[in-house]
Amino acid sequence: MAARHEEIAEELRQAIDRGEYPVGGPLPTETELSARYAVSRGTVRQAVAALTAEGRIGSRQGARRVVLGNRRSQSFAELRSFAQWAAAMGRTATGRVLEQHRRPATAEDAEKLQIKRGDEVLQVLRVRGLDGDPVLLERNVYAAWMADSVERLPAECVSVVQALYEDIGMVFAYGEHVIDAVAAGAEDARLLGIRRGSPLLRIRRVTTTPAGRPIEWSDDRYVSGTVSFTVANSIGSNPLARQAGQA
Amino acid sequence: MAARHEEIAEELRQAIDRGEYPVGGPLPTETELSARYAVSRGTVRQAVAALTAEGRIGSRQGARRVVLGNRRSQSFAELRSFAQWAAAMGRTATGRVLEQHRRPATAEDAEKLQIKRGDEVLQVLRVRGLDGDPVLLERNVYAAWMADSVERLPAECVSVVQALYEDIGMVFAYGEHVIDAVAAGAEDARLLGIRRGSPLLRIRRVTTTPAGRPIEWSDDRYVSGTVSFTVANSIGSNPLARQAGQA
DNA sequence: CAGAATCACTTGTCCGAACAAGTCGATGAC
DNA sequence: GTCATCGACTTGTTCGGACAAGTGATTCTG
Known part of the structure:
Protein backbone atom coordinates (compact mmCIF):
# COMPACT_ATOMS: atom_id res chain seq x y z
CA MET A 1 0.00 0.00 0.00
CA ALA A 2 2.69 2.43 -1.01
CA ALA A 3 0.81 4.79 -3.29
CA ARG A 4 -0.64 7.80 -1.51
CA HIS A 5 -3.84 7.73 -3.59
CA GLU A 6 -4.48 4.14 -2.49
CA GLU A 7 -4.07 5.09 1.14
CA ILE A 8 -6.55 7.92 0.70
CA ALA A 9 -9.00 5.64 -1.11
CA GLU A 10 -8.80 3.16 1.75
CA GLU A 11 -9.36 5.89 4.36
CA LEU A 12 -12.40 7.09 2.45
CA ARG A 13 -13.75 3.53 2.24
CA GLN A 14 -13.42 3.15 5.98
CA ALA A 15 -14.95 6.54 6.62
CA ILE A 16 -17.96 5.50 4.54
CA ASP A 17 -18.22 2.17 6.39
CA ARG A 18 -18.05 4.04 9.72
CA GLY A 19 -20.99 6.13 8.59
CA GLU A 20 -18.97 9.33 8.64
CA TYR A 21 -20.29 9.99 5.14
CA PRO A 22 -23.84 8.60 5.21
CA VAL A 23 -25.38 6.81 2.24
CA GLY A 24 -27.14 9.32 0.02
CA GLY A 25 -25.13 12.19 1.44
CA PRO A 26 -22.34 14.21 -0.18
CA LEU A 27 -18.61 13.60 -0.03
CA PRO A 28 -16.26 16.50 0.76
CA THR A 29 -15.09 18.48 -2.24
CA GLU A 30 -11.83 17.64 -3.99
CA THR A 31 -10.33 20.89 -2.75
CA GLU A 32 -11.17 20.09 0.85
CA LEU A 33 -9.84 16.55 0.60
CA SER A 34 -6.61 17.69 -1.01
CA ALA A 35 -6.13 20.17 1.83
CA ARG A 36 -6.94 17.58 4.48
CA TYR A 37 -4.51 14.98 3.14
CA ALA A 38 -1.95 17.51 1.95
CA VAL A 39 -1.84 16.23 -1.60
CA SER A 40 -2.63 17.70 -4.99
CA ARG A 41 -6.07 17.59 -6.48
CA GLY A 42 -4.94 15.02 -9.05
CA THR A 43 -4.06 12.55 -6.33
CA VAL A 44 -7.45 12.99 -4.70
CA ARG A 45 -9.08 12.38 -8.05
CA GLN A 46 -7.24 9.08 -8.41
CA ALA A 47 -8.52 8.02 -5.01
CA VAL A 48 -12.16 8.88 -5.65
CA ALA A 49 -11.93 7.35 -9.13
CA ALA A 50 -11.23 4.01 -7.46
CA LEU A 51 -14.34 4.31 -5.26
CA THR A 52 -16.38 5.32 -8.29
CA ALA A 53 -15.23 2.22 -10.16
CA GLU A 54 -16.30 0.10 -7.19
CA GLY A 55 -19.75 1.64 -7.29
CA ARG A 56 -19.47 3.12 -3.80
CA ILE A 57 -19.87 6.73 -4.88
CA GLY A 58 -21.49 8.53 -7.77
CA SER A 59 -20.08 11.51 -9.58
CA ARG A 60 -21.50 14.26 -11.80
CA GLN A 61 -19.83 17.32 -13.16
CA GLY A 62 -20.76 20.40 -11.24
CA ALA A 63 -22.33 18.66 -8.26
CA ARG A 64 -20.81 17.12 -5.16
CA ARG A 65 -20.05 13.42 -5.19
CA VAL A 66 -22.70 11.22 -3.61
CA VAL A 67 -22.26 8.13 -1.44
CA LEU A 68 -24.20 5.32 -3.16
CA GLY A 69 -23.56 2.42 -0.80
CA ASN A 70 -21.12 0.83 1.59
CA ARG A 71 -20.94 -2.74 0.42
CA ARG A 72 -17.46 -4.15 0.62
CA SER A 73 -15.98 -5.39 -2.61
CA GLN A 74 -13.61 -8.30 -2.50
CA SER A 75 -10.06 -8.34 -3.72
CA SER A 224 -28.48 -22.88 -6.31
CA GLY A 225 -28.94 -20.91 -3.12
CA THR A 226 -25.38 -21.28 -1.88
CA VAL A 227 -23.64 -18.45 -3.67
CA SER A 228 -24.51 -15.25 -5.53
CA PHE A 229 -22.41 -12.71 -7.40
CA THR A 230 -22.62 -8.94 -7.21
CA VAL A 231 -21.51 -6.39 -9.75
CA ALA A 232 -21.88 -2.62 -9.70
CA ASN A 233 -21.83 -0.45 -12.78
CA SER A 234 -22.52 3.06 -13.90
CA ILE A 235 -23.07 5.16 -16.96
CA GLY A 236 -19.39 5.96 -16.86
CA SER A 237 -17.79 2.61 -16.28
CA ASN A 238 -19.50 -0.52 -17.42
CA PRO A 239 -17.77 -3.81 -16.66
CA LEU A 240 -20.92 -5.86 -17.03
CA ALA A 241 -22.24 -6.99 -20.39
CA ARG A 242 -25.20 -9.05 -21.45
CA GLN A 243 -24.83 -11.65 -24.19
CA ALA A 244 -27.38 -13.60 -26.12
CA GLY A 245 -27.94 -17.28 -26.30
CA GLN A 246 -25.48 -20.12 -26.48
CA ALA A 247 -21.76 -19.62 -26.82
CA MET B 1 -17.79 12.41 -27.70
CA ALA B 2 -16.31 15.73 -26.80
CA ALA B 3 -13.52 14.59 -24.53
CA ARG B 4 -10.30 13.91 -26.37
CA HIS B 5 -9.38 10.95 -24.17
CA GLU B 6 -12.68 9.27 -25.04
CA GLU B 7 -12.02 9.72 -28.74
CA ILE B 8 -8.60 8.16 -28.34
CA ALA B 9 -10.02 5.29 -26.30
CA GLU B 10 -12.57 4.61 -29.02
CA GLU B 11 -9.92 4.70 -31.74
CA LEU B 12 -7.82 2.22 -29.78
CA ARG B 13 -10.84 -0.06 -29.32
CA GLN B 14 -11.48 -0.05 -33.05
CA ALA B 15 -7.80 -0.62 -33.82
CA ILE B 16 -7.87 -3.68 -31.54
CA ASP B 17 -11.06 -4.95 -33.18
CA ARG B 18 -9.47 -4.45 -36.61
CA GLY B 19 -6.59 -6.64 -35.48
CA GLU B 20 -4.10 -3.81 -35.78
CA TYR B 21 -2.93 -4.68 -32.29
CA PRO B 22 -3.25 -8.47 -32.13
CA VAL B 23 -4.40 -10.27 -28.99
CA GLY B 24 -1.42 -11.14 -26.85
CA GLY B 25 0.70 -8.49 -28.53
CA PRO B 26 1.91 -5.14 -27.15
CA LEU B 27 0.26 -1.74 -27.43
CA PRO B 28 2.34 1.28 -28.49
CA THR B 29 4.03 3.12 -25.66
CA GLU B 30 2.40 6.09 -23.99
CA THR B 31 5.02 8.37 -25.48
CA GLU B 32 4.33 7.13 -28.99
CA LEU B 33 0.58 7.44 -28.58
CA SER B 34 0.84 10.95 -27.17
CA ALA B 35 2.94 11.92 -30.18
CA ARG B 36 0.58 10.25 -32.64
CA TYR B 37 -2.53 11.95 -31.26
CA ALA B 38 -0.75 15.19 -30.34
CA VAL B 39 -1.88 15.13 -26.71
CA SER B 40 -0.10 14.97 -23.39
CA ARG B 41 0.82 11.70 -21.73
CA GLY B 42 -1.85 12.24 -19.09
CA THR B 43 -4.59 12.26 -21.71
CA VAL B 44 -3.27 9.02 -23.20
CA ARG B 45 -3.24 7.49 -19.74
CA GLN B 46 -6.92 8.39 -19.29
CA ALA B 47 -7.71 6.65 -22.55
CA VAL B 48 -5.84 3.43 -21.80
CA ALA B 49 -7.23 3.42 -18.25
CA ALA B 50 -10.69 3.07 -19.77
CA LEU B 51 -9.62 0.05 -21.84
CA THR B 52 -7.94 -1.45 -18.78
CA ALA B 53 -11.15 -1.11 -16.78
CA GLU B 54 -13.00 -2.91 -19.58
CA GLY B 55 -10.54 -5.76 -19.42
CA ARG B 56 -9.36 -5.31 -23.00
CA ILE B 57 -5.74 -4.59 -22.14
CA GLY B 58 -3.43 -5.49 -19.29
CA SER B 59 -0.89 -3.20 -17.70
CA ARG B 60 2.22 -3.70 -15.58
CA GLN B 61 4.73 -1.15 -14.47
CA GLY B 62 7.87 -1.28 -16.58
CA ALA B 63 6.48 -3.46 -19.36
CA ARG B 64 4.49 -2.60 -22.41
CA ARG B 65 0.71 -2.87 -22.20
CA VAL B 66 -0.70 -6.13 -23.54
CA VAL B 67 -3.87 -6.71 -25.53
CA LEU B 68 -5.95 -9.25 -23.58
CA GLY B 69 -8.94 -9.60 -25.86
CA ASN B 70 -11.20 -7.86 -28.31
CA ARG B 71 -14.61 -8.70 -26.98
CA ARG B 72 -16.99 -5.84 -27.35
CA SER B 73 -18.79 -4.77 -24.22
CA GLN B 74 -22.15 -3.14 -24.59
CA SER B 75 -22.75 0.38 -23.45
CA SER B 224 -31.76 -20.65 -19.18
CA GLY B 225 -29.81 -20.67 -22.43
CA THR B 226 -31.15 -17.38 -23.75
CA VAL B 227 -28.87 -14.88 -22.08
CA SER B 228 -25.53 -14.79 -20.31
CA PHE B 229 -23.59 -12.02 -18.57
CA THR B 230 -19.91 -11.23 -18.99
CA VAL B 231 -17.70 -9.34 -16.58
CA ALA B 232 -13.96 -8.68 -16.81
CA ASN B 233 -11.84 -7.98 -13.79
CA SER B 234 -8.24 -7.81 -12.70
CA ILE B 235 -5.96 -7.60 -9.73
CA GLY B 236 -6.27 -3.85 -9.98
CA SER B 237 -9.97 -3.35 -10.44
CA ASN B 238 -12.59 -5.83 -9.43
CA PRO B 239 -16.24 -4.99 -9.94
CA LEU B 240 -17.30 -8.55 -9.28
CA ALA B 241 -17.89 -9.98 -5.81
CA ARG B 242 -19.00 -13.39 -4.57
CA GLN B 243 -21.51 -13.68 -1.74
CA ALA B 244 -22.75 -16.57 0.29
CA GLY B 245 -26.32 -17.49 -0.45
CA GLN B 246 -29.04 -16.23 1.84
CA ALA B 247 -32.04 -17.53 -0.06
C1' DC C 1 -45.58 34.75 -6.76
C1' DA C 2 -43.52 32.22 -10.65
C1' DG C 3 -40.01 32.07 -13.69
C1' DA C 4 -35.61 33.76 -15.63
C1' DA C 5 -31.02 35.42 -15.06
C1' DT C 6 -26.96 35.50 -12.27
C1' DC C 7 -23.03 33.79 -9.78
C1' DA C 8 -20.21 31.18 -6.57
C1' DC C 9 -18.82 26.65 -6.37
C1' DT C 10 -17.58 21.93 -7.95
C1' DT C 11 -16.18 18.52 -11.05
C1' DG C 12 -14.16 17.41 -15.83
C1' DT C 13 -10.37 18.04 -19.08
C1' DC C 14 -5.78 18.93 -20.45
C1' DC C 15 -1.11 20.44 -20.16
C1' DG C 16 4.00 19.91 -18.93
C1' DA C 17 7.30 18.34 -15.85
C1' DA C 18 9.97 15.44 -12.73
C1' DC C 19 11.14 11.40 -10.38
C1' DA C 20 10.30 6.43 -8.77
C1' DA C 21 9.82 1.68 -9.82
C1' DG C 22 9.83 -2.15 -12.63
C1' DT C 23 11.05 -4.87 -17.08
C1' DC C 24 13.88 -6.86 -20.48
C1' DG C 25 17.54 -7.45 -23.53
C1' DA C 26 22.54 -6.83 -23.93
C1' DT C 27 26.88 -7.00 -21.97
C1' DG C 28 30.43 -8.95 -19.38
C1' DA C 29 32.46 -12.14 -15.78
C1' DC C 30 33.19 -16.75 -14.26
C1' DG D 1 27.66 -21.84 -21.70
C1' DT D 2 25.62 -19.82 -17.64
C1' DC D 3 24.64 -16.38 -14.68
C1' DA D 4 24.86 -11.74 -12.65
C1' DT D 5 25.08 -7.00 -13.69
C1' DC D 6 23.90 -3.06 -16.16
C1' DG D 7 21.34 0.35 -18.65
C1' DA D 8 17.84 1.90 -21.87
C1' DC D 9 13.14 1.94 -21.89
C1' DT D 10 8.31 1.97 -20.06
C1' DT D 11 4.77 2.56 -16.84
C1' DG D 12 3.37 4.50 -12.10
C1' DT D 13 3.02 8.56 -8.99
C1' DT D 14 2.67 13.24 -7.92
C1' DC D 15 2.80 18.04 -8.49
C1' DG D 16 0.77 22.69 -9.98
C1' DG D 17 -1.70 25.25 -13.06
C1' DA D 18 -5.39 26.72 -16.30
C1' DC D 19 -9.76 26.67 -18.36
C1' DA D 20 -14.39 24.42 -19.60
C1' DA D 21 -18.76 22.69 -18.22
C1' DG D 22 -22.40 21.82 -15.18
C1' DT D 23 -25.07 22.54 -10.63
C1' DG D 24 -27.72 24.83 -7.28
C1' DA D 25 -29.04 28.57 -4.53
C1' DT D 26 -29.85 33.37 -4.69
C1' DT D 27 -31.43 37.41 -6.78
C1' DC D 28 -33.94 39.86 -9.95
C1' DT D 29 -37.88 40.62 -13.09
C1' DG D 30 -42.47 40.68 -14.97
Missing part, protein backbone atom coordinates in the same frame (compact mmCIF):
# COMPACT_ATOMS: atom_id res chain seq x y z
CA PHE A 76 -9.33 -10.19 -6.92
CA ALA A 77 -7.54 -12.89 -4.91
CA GLU A 78 -10.62 -13.52 -2.79
CA LEU A 79 -12.78 -13.79 -5.86
CA ARG A 80 -10.37 -16.05 -7.66
CA SER A 81 -9.72 -18.34 -4.69
CA PHE A 82 -12.62 -20.25 -3.21
CA ALA A 83 -10.60 -21.08 -0.10
CA GLN A 84 -9.50 -17.51 0.62
CA TRP A 85 -13.04 -16.29 0.12
CA ALA A 86 -14.42 -18.88 2.54
CA ALA A 87 -11.72 -18.06 5.08
CA ALA A 88 -12.54 -14.34 4.89
CA MET A 89 -16.12 -15.24 5.84
CA GLY A 90 -15.09 -17.45 8.71
CA ARG A 91 -16.19 -20.65 7.01
CA THR A 92 -14.15 -23.71 6.14
CA ALA A 93 -13.59 -24.74 2.55
CA THR A 94 -12.79 -28.23 1.37
CA GLY A 95 -11.62 -29.47 -1.98
CA ARG A 96 -10.95 -32.82 -3.58
CA VAL A 97 -9.64 -33.81 -6.98
CA LEU A 98 -11.86 -36.46 -8.56
CA GLU A 99 -10.16 -36.78 -11.89
CA GLN A 100 -7.00 -35.50 -13.51
CA HIS A 101 -5.46 -36.34 -16.85
CA ARG A 102 -3.55 -34.87 -19.78
CA ARG A 103 -5.06 -34.74 -23.22
CA PRO A 104 -4.62 -32.87 -26.53
CA ALA A 105 -6.27 -29.45 -26.78
CA THR A 106 -9.63 -29.22 -28.48
CA ALA A 107 -10.52 -26.27 -30.68
CA GLU A 108 -12.19 -24.63 -27.69
CA ASP A 109 -9.12 -25.12 -25.49
CA ALA A 110 -6.86 -23.73 -28.19
CA GLU A 111 -8.91 -20.59 -28.62
CA LYS A 112 -9.30 -19.81 -24.95
CA LEU A 113 -5.70 -20.58 -23.95
CA GLN A 114 -4.16 -19.09 -27.10
CA ILE A 115 -2.33 -22.30 -27.97
CA LYS A 116 -2.33 -24.59 -30.99
CA ARG A 117 -4.89 -27.32 -31.39
CA GLY A 118 -3.50 -30.64 -30.27
CA ASP A 119 -1.05 -29.09 -27.78
CA GLU A 120 -1.13 -30.88 -24.46
CA VAL A 121 -3.42 -29.57 -21.72
CA LEU A 122 -4.23 -30.78 -18.21
CA GLN A 123 -7.85 -31.33 -17.29
CA VAL A 124 -8.91 -31.45 -13.65
CA LEU A 125 -12.27 -32.12 -12.04
CA ARG A 126 -12.70 -30.93 -8.45
CA VAL A 127 -15.53 -30.82 -5.93
CA ARG A 128 -15.52 -27.98 -3.43
CA GLY A 129 -17.41 -27.83 -0.19
CA LEU A 130 -18.42 -25.20 2.35
CA ASP A 131 -18.69 -26.34 5.98
CA GLY A 132 -18.91 -29.91 4.76
CA ASP A 133 -21.63 -29.59 2.14
CA PRO A 134 -20.66 -29.92 -1.52
CA VAL A 135 -21.33 -26.58 -3.19
CA LEU A 136 -19.26 -26.28 -6.32
CA LEU A 137 -18.17 -28.50 -9.17
CA GLU A 138 -15.05 -27.19 -10.90
CA ARG A 139 -13.78 -28.30 -14.30
CA ASN A 140 -10.39 -26.75 -15.05
CA VAL A 141 -8.18 -26.92 -18.12
CA TYR A 142 -4.59 -25.78 -17.59
CA ALA A 143 -2.06 -24.88 -20.29
CA ALA A 144 0.84 -27.34 -20.66
CA TRP A 145 3.42 -25.05 -19.06
CA MET A 146 1.34 -25.09 -15.86
CA ALA A 147 0.61 -28.80 -15.84
CA ASP A 148 3.66 -29.98 -13.86
CA SER A 149 3.03 -27.56 -11.01
CA VAL A 150 -0.65 -28.45 -10.80
CA GLU A 151 0.03 -32.20 -10.83
CA ARG A 152 2.40 -31.82 -7.89
CA LEU A 153 -0.43 -30.50 -5.72
CA PRO A 154 -2.02 -32.91 -3.23
CA ALA A 155 -5.44 -34.25 -4.14
CA GLU A 156 -7.03 -32.66 -1.08
CA CYS A 157 -5.41 -29.29 -1.66
CA VAL A 158 -7.70 -26.64 -0.17
CA SER A 159 -6.35 -23.56 -1.95
CA VAL A 160 -4.94 -24.14 -5.41
CA VAL A 161 -4.29 -20.46 -5.99
CA GLN A 162 -2.31 -20.05 -2.79
CA ALA A 163 -0.33 -23.27 -3.35
CA LEU A 164 0.69 -22.21 -6.84
CA TYR A 165 1.75 -18.82 -5.56
CA GLU A 166 3.91 -20.31 -2.82
CA ASP A 167 5.44 -22.96 -5.08
CA ILE A 168 6.35 -21.03 -8.19
CA GLY A 169 5.20 -17.46 -7.54
CA MET A 170 2.35 -17.77 -10.02
CA VAL A 171 -0.01 -14.80 -9.88
CA PHE A 172 -3.46 -14.72 -11.44
CA ALA A 173 -3.87 -11.18 -12.67
CA TYR A 174 -6.79 -10.93 -15.11
CA GLY A 175 -10.04 -12.77 -15.48
CA GLU A 176 -13.04 -12.82 -17.75
CA HIS A 177 -16.22 -14.37 -16.41
CA VAL A 178 -19.29 -15.53 -18.32
CA ILE A 179 -22.27 -16.15 -16.07
CA ASP A 180 -25.45 -18.11 -16.82
CA ALA A 181 -27.75 -20.74 -15.38
CA VAL A 182 -27.94 -24.40 -16.40
CA ALA A 183 -29.74 -27.53 -15.27
CA ALA A 184 -27.68 -30.15 -13.46
CA GLY A 185 -26.76 -33.07 -15.68
CA ALA A 186 -26.51 -36.64 -14.46
CA GLU A 187 -22.84 -36.31 -13.48
CA ASP A 188 -23.34 -32.90 -11.87
CA ALA A 189 -26.23 -34.22 -9.83
CA ARG A 190 -24.37 -37.31 -8.64
CA LEU A 191 -21.21 -35.47 -7.61
CA LEU A 192 -23.00 -32.61 -5.86
CA GLY A 193 -25.64 -34.76 -4.22
CA ILE A 194 -28.61 -32.95 -5.75
CA ARG A 195 -31.46 -33.93 -8.04
CA ARG A 196 -30.95 -34.04 -11.77
CA GLY A 197 -32.31 -30.89 -13.42
CA SER A 198 -31.72 -28.70 -10.37
CA PRO A 199 -30.65 -25.15 -11.25
CA LEU A 200 -26.94 -24.44 -11.15
CA LEU A 201 -25.19 -21.06 -11.44
CA ARG A 202 -22.45 -21.52 -14.01
CA ILE A 203 -19.35 -19.30 -14.20
CA ARG A 204 -17.04 -19.90 -17.12
CA ARG A 205 -13.76 -18.12 -16.69
CA VAL A 206 -10.41 -17.53 -18.38
CA THR A 207 -7.51 -16.42 -16.19
CA THR A 208 -4.22 -14.92 -17.38
CA THR A 209 -0.86 -13.92 -15.91
CA PRO A 210 0.20 -10.30 -15.42
CA ALA A 211 1.86 -10.54 -18.85
CA GLY A 212 -1.46 -11.48 -20.42
CA ARG A 213 -0.65 -15.15 -20.99
CA PRO A 214 -3.63 -17.46 -20.43
CA ILE A 215 -3.14 -19.87 -17.53
CA GLU A 216 -6.35 -21.84 -17.41
CA TRP A 217 -10.01 -21.77 -18.16
CA SER A 218 -12.70 -23.32 -16.04
CA ASP A 219 -16.36 -24.16 -15.77
CA ASP A 220 -17.63 -23.69 -12.20
CA ARG A 221 -21.13 -24.79 -11.23
CA TYR A 222 -22.58 -23.62 -7.94
CA VAL A 223 -25.53 -25.25 -6.26
CA PHE B 76 -24.43 0.99 -20.15
CA ALA B 77 -27.56 2.08 -21.97
CA GLU B 78 -27.75 -1.24 -23.77
CA LEU B 79 -27.33 -3.11 -20.51
CA ARG B 80 -29.99 -1.07 -18.76
CA SER B 81 -32.48 -1.42 -21.53
CA PHE B 82 -33.52 -4.83 -22.77
CA ALA B 83 -34.95 -3.29 -25.95
CA GLN B 84 -31.86 -1.30 -26.86
CA TRP B 85 -29.69 -4.32 -26.24
CA ALA B 86 -31.85 -6.47 -28.49
CA ALA B 87 -31.86 -3.81 -31.19
CA ALA B 88 -28.07 -3.59 -31.12
CA MET B 89 -27.95 -7.31 -31.87
CA GLY B 90 -30.42 -7.06 -34.71
CA ARG B 91 -33.20 -8.86 -32.85
CA THR B 92 -36.63 -7.63 -31.96
CA ALA B 93 -37.71 -7.21 -28.37
CA THR B 94 -41.27 -7.33 -27.11
CA GLY B 95 -42.74 -6.40 -23.79
CA ARG B 96 -46.11 -6.62 -22.09
CA VAL B 97 -47.36 -5.52 -18.70
CA LEU B 98 -49.29 -8.31 -16.99
CA GLU B 99 -50.00 -6.64 -13.71
CA GLN B 100 -49.60 -3.20 -12.23
CA HIS B 101 -50.76 -1.80 -8.91
CA ARG B 102 -49.81 0.54 -6.09
CA ARG B 103 -49.19 -0.75 -2.60
CA PRO B 104 -47.45 0.34 0.62
CA ALA B 105 -43.72 -0.32 0.83
CA THR B 106 -42.54 -3.40 2.68
CA ALA B 107 -39.40 -3.37 4.81
CA GLU B 108 -37.44 -4.66 1.82
CA ASP B 109 -38.80 -1.95 -0.47
CA ALA B 110 -38.01 0.72 2.10
CA GLU B 111 -34.42 -0.39 2.49
CA LYS B 112 -33.66 -0.71 -1.21
CA LEU B 113 -35.38 2.50 -2.29
CA GLN B 114 -34.28 4.52 0.74
CA ILE B 115 -37.84 5.45 1.65
CA LYS B 116 -39.99 4.97 4.73
CA ARG B 117 -41.93 1.79 5.33
CA GLY B 118 -45.52 2.17 4.25
CA ASP B 119 -44.76 4.83 1.63
CA GLU B 120 -46.53 4.12 -1.62
CA VAL B 121 -44.69 2.19 -4.31
CA LEU B 122 -45.72 0.92 -7.73
CA GLN B 123 -45.28 -2.74 -8.53
CA VAL B 124 -45.18 -3.93 -12.13
CA LEU B 125 -44.95 -7.42 -13.63
CA ARG B 126 -43.75 -7.62 -17.23
CA VAL B 127 -42.93 -10.39 -19.67
CA ARG B 128 -40.23 -9.71 -22.24
CA GLY B 129 -39.63 -11.62 -25.43
CA LEU B 130 -36.89 -11.96 -28.00
CA ASP B 131 -37.98 -12.66 -31.58
CA GLY B 132 -41.36 -13.75 -30.26
CA ASP B 133 -40.27 -16.21 -27.58
CA PRO B 134 -40.75 -15.23 -23.94
CA VAL B 135 -37.34 -14.91 -22.37
CA LEU B 136 -37.54 -12.74 -19.31
CA LEU B 137 -39.91 -12.19 -16.41
CA GLU B 138 -39.49 -8.78 -14.80
CA ARG B 139 -40.83 -7.76 -11.41
CA ASN B 140 -40.23 -4.05 -10.79
CA VAL B 141 -40.94 -1.84 -7.81
CA TYR B 142 -40.80 1.91 -8.51
CA ALA B 143 -40.57 4.68 -5.94
CA ALA B 144 -43.72 6.82 -5.60
CA TRP B 145 -42.23 9.86 -7.34
CA MET B 146 -41.79 7.72 -10.46
CA ALA B 147 -45.17 6.00 -10.35
CA ASP B 148 -47.16 8.54 -12.41
CA SER B 149 -44.72 8.48 -15.30
CA VAL B 150 -44.58 4.69 -15.34
CA GLU B 151 -48.36 4.33 -15.24
CA ARG B 152 -48.69 6.59 -18.25
CA LEU B 153 -46.70 4.14 -20.37
CA PRO B 154 -48.64 1.88 -22.74
CA ALA B 155 -48.97 -1.74 -21.65
CA GLU B 156 -47.08 -2.96 -24.71
CA CYS B 157 -44.25 -0.47 -24.29
CA VAL B 158 -41.10 -2.01 -25.77
CA SER B 159 -38.48 0.18 -24.12
CA VAL B 160 -39.36 1.52 -20.71
CA VAL B 161 -36.01 3.19 -20.23
CA GLN B 162 -36.21 5.04 -23.52
CA ALA B 163 -39.82 6.07 -22.97
CA LEU B 164 -39.02 7.51 -19.55
CA TYR B 165 -36.06 9.39 -20.99
CA GLU B 166 -38.14 10.92 -23.75
CA ASP B 167 -41.07 11.78 -21.46
CA ILE B 168 -39.38 13.31 -18.45
CA GLY B 169 -35.65 13.12 -19.18
CA MET B 170 -35.14 10.42 -16.59
CA VAL B 171 -31.68 8.83 -16.76
CA PHE B 172 -30.70 5.56 -15.10
CA ALA B 173 -27.14 6.25 -14.01
CA TYR B 174 -26.04 3.64 -11.49
CA GLY B 175 -26.91 0.02 -10.92
CA GLU B 176 -26.04 -2.76 -8.52
CA HIS B 177 -26.74 -6.29 -9.68
CA VAL B 178 -26.98 -9.48 -7.63
CA ILE B 179 -26.84 -12.60 -9.78
CA ASP B 180 -27.83 -16.15 -8.87
CA ALA B 181 -29.74 -19.14 -10.20
CA VAL B 182 -33.20 -20.28 -9.08
CA ALA B 183 -35.72 -22.90 -10.11
CA ALA B 184 -38.84 -21.68 -11.90
CA GLY B 185 -41.85 -21.51 -9.60
CA ALA B 186 -45.37 -22.28 -10.75
CA GLU B 187 -46.07 -18.68 -11.80
CA ASP B 188 -42.68 -18.28 -13.49
CA ALA B 189 -43.20 -21.48 -15.44
CA ARG B 190 -46.70 -20.57 -16.59
CA LEU B 191 -45.81 -17.06 -17.73
CA LEU B 192 -42.61 -18.06 -19.50
CA GLY B 193 -43.99 -21.22 -21.04
CA ILE B 194 -41.41 -23.53 -19.50
CA ARG B 195 -41.55 -26.49 -17.13
CA ARG B 196 -41.72 -25.92 -13.41
CA GLY B 197 -38.28 -26.33 -11.83
CA SER B 198 -36.40 -25.25 -14.94
CA PRO B 199 -33.28 -23.23 -14.17
CA LEU B 200 -33.59 -19.45 -14.35
CA LEU B 201 -30.83 -16.85 -14.20
CA ARG B 202 -31.97 -14.28 -11.65
CA ILE B 203 -30.68 -10.68 -11.63
CA ARG B 204 -31.82 -8.51 -8.77
CA ARG B 205 -30.84 -4.89 -9.18
CA VAL B 206 -31.30 -1.41 -7.81
CA THR B 207 -30.96 1.57 -10.14
CA THR B 208 -30.50 5.20 -9.17
CA THR B 209 -30.47 8.63 -10.77
CA PRO B 210 -27.25 10.52 -11.45
CA ALA B 211 -27.83 12.20 -8.08
CA GLY B 212 -27.82 8.82 -6.35
CA ARG B 213 -31.55 8.69 -5.66
CA PRO B 214 -33.01 5.17 -6.00
CA ILE B 215 -35.51 4.87 -8.84
CA GLU B 216 -36.56 1.23 -8.77
CA TRP B 217 -35.47 -2.23 -7.87
CA SER B 218 -36.30 -5.31 -9.83
CA ASP B 219 -36.12 -9.07 -9.97
CA ASP B 220 -35.40 -10.27 -13.51
CA ARG B 221 -35.54 -13.98 -14.38
CA TYR B 222 -34.05 -15.12 -17.68
CA VAL B 223 -34.85 -18.47 -19.24
